Amino acid sequence: MTRKKVKLAFMSNDSARKATYKKRVKGIMKKVNELAILCDIPACAIISNPFNSKTNVWPNLEGAKQVIEKYLNSSKIDEAKNVSQESFLLQKITKAKEQLAKQLQDNHEKELTIRMIGYMKNKTLPDDLSVSDLKDFDKQIKKNLNEIDDKIVELKLSD
Numbered sequence: 289m290t291r292k293k294v295k296l297a298f299m300s301n302d303s304a305r306k307a308t309y310k311k312r313v314k315g316i317m318k319k320v321n322e323l324a325i326l327c328d329i330p331a332c333a334i335i336s337n338p339f340n341s342k343t344n345v346w347p348n349l350e351g352a353k354q355v356i357e358k359y360l361n362s363s364k365i366d367e368a369k370n371v372s373q374e375s376f377l378l379q380k381i382t383k384a385k386e387q388l389a390k391q392l393q394d395n396h397e398k399e400l401t402i403r404m405i406g407y408m409k410n411k412t413l414p415d416d417l418s419v420s421d422l423k424d425f426d427k428q429i430k431k432n433l434n435e436i437d438d439k440i441v442e443l444k445l446s447d
Contacts, residue, residue, distance in 0.1 A: 306339055317346045330355045400428045 299305040313335055324331040324347075332352035335344040345352050371379070404425060407413055417425075 309337075309339065313344055317344065320346050330358060332356065396424075397428060397431075400424055401432070404428060 299308065316335065317333060320331050320333040323329070332355040333344070333346040334352055337343060
């Protein structure tokens with residue numbers, strides 16, 4: 289038989305709230321115990337009690353301290369793997385900037401190729417080209433010639 293869905297809202301009845309709290313704490317402690325046994329991992333649970341000053345600790349206070357100490361010490365060792373949100377975002381921004389620079393370079397090369405083909409059709413270069421533009425054209429022409437030479441060698445080898 290299935291249980292009905294529990295409505296998640298504050299329970300105004302004090303005795304019902306205390307009884308539910310006790311049942312849920314017992315269930316959580318059991319699950320932490322099962323998780324530690326089935327996965328063979330160190331685990332602890334610390335649950336503050338709103339009804340009195342006693343705090344529920346599993347397996348015991350010393351065991352919980354050992355697990356917490358182990359976690360704190362391991363996070364110092366694995367700091368390279370542990371990433372804060374700020375460093376994660378900085379990594380993402382750096383990667384995006386690198387991708388942007390590469391895309392800008394690709395776009396520039398494609399634009400140069402298109403302009404070069406247009407100049408070849410007209411068989412003249414415009415007078416307003418700067419020295420840097422001419423150097424960029426020279427690089428692009430050399431790159432295209434190298435690609436053509438590579439294709440020719442590739443075709444000769446395949447024959």
